[in-house]
Amino acid sequence: MRPDSPLAVPSDALFGVHNLPYGVFSTAAEPGRRRLGVAYGEHILDAGAAARATGASAELTALLDAPSLNPLLAAGRPVWTRVRAALTAWLTADEHRAAVEPRMVPRADATSHLPFDVADYVDFYASEHHAATVGRIFRPGSDPLPPNWKHLPIGYHGRAGTVVVSGTPVVRPCGQRKTPADPAPGYGPTRRLDIEAELGFVVGAPSPQGSRVALADADEHVFGVCLVNDWSARDIQSWEYVPLGPFLGKSFATSVSPWVVPLDALAAARVEPPARDTEPLPYLDDRGARPPYGLDIALEVRLNGHLVSRPPFAAMYWTYAQMLAHLTVNGASLRPGDLFASGTVSGPEPRTRGALIELTWNGERPLELPDGTRRGFLEDGDEVTITATAPGPAGTRIGLGEVSGRVRPAH
């Protein structure tokens, strides 16, 4: 292969042959035409065009020649496996090179769009370190975890319509703010704009209403993962959230990475979850599961380019399989495009926390950045970027890409 071929990608590249994440892109030449693509090295394979050029089956071509991932999501795991095998062959087999090479678009020339139409969005609270640190900040001296925390993965529904793709600016939200010292709430732009570095799980195969998805069937329904930044306005949230939970403190924007990494690409990242000290109810019992449902994914959070945290997903108390089993245990149905996120990923060490509220102890201990600036919470113009990698086969690493967003001033 010519060394300058777009198909000449080292097998240990973050977007190499072991990864093959899916996204939706357009080009400057055809800005209105959204296409399914697969990231490979520095290029994107135009998946629909490649299917046609390689003479793929009509079924497979229809799934890939689509403006969003949703048809492929709905098709289910046996089809996901076939499609992944076909993509691998197209990108690596000599026989396909002439057909595929012209269907590679430089990533630098492409615009990314939301990779799937979000059906329902659920956010969990699955990091013990995060939940306990938040408890210590707000309820010093009492039990840092709520009494239900170790019995069930706490979650709530968020706003699907305000999930945006990485790169979308985030307008500082306005709303009601009240500190305990204020006699009454005031109105204005949030003074405590925060991030939450999370992993998101994209549901593919649906399930019917009135039935549940057993923990052992999670991989039949979960298609893949993305990175999530669950932007949070802490002053709005703290005033509104009793008794029905977060609402406007979260619903203004949730950013996701443009590339959905298939669960199949994370086989080498499977690890045992941390030891639990509370007996789970049978529907949440994942002891002995092979492969285990923990994921050794290393996140990095950058604020204006400066690395401020390295949250380890392997430290999460609850796994995605437990989250999905819990989400459906009451008979709630799944739809293709459902997104459930882990909640803030935080580790045990201070610089492994995935939200500013923890990193700065609710703003009391601002971060000192290498450029001489300090941050308790986000200022207008700040840019936050979350990246992640995971082990791939044979010492390689898989990239999850990035989710990035810059804060715009309130209107």
Next chain:
Amino acid sequence: MRPDSPLAVPSDALFGVHNLPYGVFSTAAEPGRRRLGVAYGEHILDAGAAARATGASAELTALLDAPSLNPLLAAGRPVWTRVRAALTAWLTADEHRAAVEPRMVPRADATSHLPFDVADYVDFYASEHHAATVGRIFRPGSDPLPPNWKHLPIGYHGRAGTVVVSGTPVVRPCGQRKTPADPAPGYGPTRRLDIEAELGFVVGAPSPQGSRVALADADEHVFGVCLVNDWSARDIQSWEYVPLGPFLGKSFATSVSPWVVPLDALAAARVEPPARDTEPLPYLDDRGARPPYGLDIALEVRLNGHLVSRPPFAAMYWTYAQMLAHLTVNGASLRPGDLFASGTVSGPEPRTRGALIELTWNGERPLELPDGTRRGFLEDGDEVTITATAPGPAGTRIGLGEVSGRVRPAH
């Protein structure tokens, strides 16, 4: 007109000319073909067929010849007004009778479907009587309302994917239950299955992310109303809801009525909301609004056919315009098909409460039904039906139809 014509509908019928609610139906002859319909007397106007038969414009025909309300929802208020005028003419003008009469389908022969694709679903908590009664039941002796209650309409996101049309059976959900007396949670079918009689508001015209919808612009975005039964598993809810709000206690099913009554049909139902004793922030200030945003809608709740409550929507503290202004004040966007519900509609008198938890004081004072049975919460096989009417022009009444559901045993 022949007295047996499907167009011979008295002007004071609940589904008369002043109402014209929209729904989606199919017939036994073509069970797979979902069509937009307008309820009129005992019939449904096949709206797409009528548009074609009357030679309506291509734009209007495209909006009505659709399998859901969503295209019409997205079109915005000026189009809604034109469509309503056209429907009125088709159903009442002699010149259209020959074209329209054959497009009337008996309601008894039709199957109703979900009238619109639900985008995001938000549930509010807008009845002071409901919130205060629940507070008295669970926190006797302390302030029955949370401190934020009179400053903002409390709300949270629910699961859009489990919104179902009236008539869909509701499977008793399973989940984690724990009473304060239990040392640890148990698993099983809910023992405290409840209803919440609510009004739902269907969003039509979208709004962009990062901007807000002013209270005075609410009617540009709200298309119409439906009835909602927000089924609730109180034992699951009470164990899970601190700190992130209701989740599995609600997400198994939410039922809506098949007919969406246009806001235009409720002009005669507009009333002043009740007096408020807390100064609202300017974005929620509806004092002096003309017409006012209160709605004099009378609900009735029946359990196994027995009338058990008459909740008055006119008693709601927060109006739909305030709910919408609050929902978007942080820049959250609106999409066609967004549904926001009022929360339980309860009045000040015991038999005007819209949930069993209030009607039976958390099960302690069971309802005695006329058939000799007693109910604290719902039993398998129970059927709950919520109906409602509102004043129409010149002494007529507008019907909102019904939302009904029967409880099936847990799997």
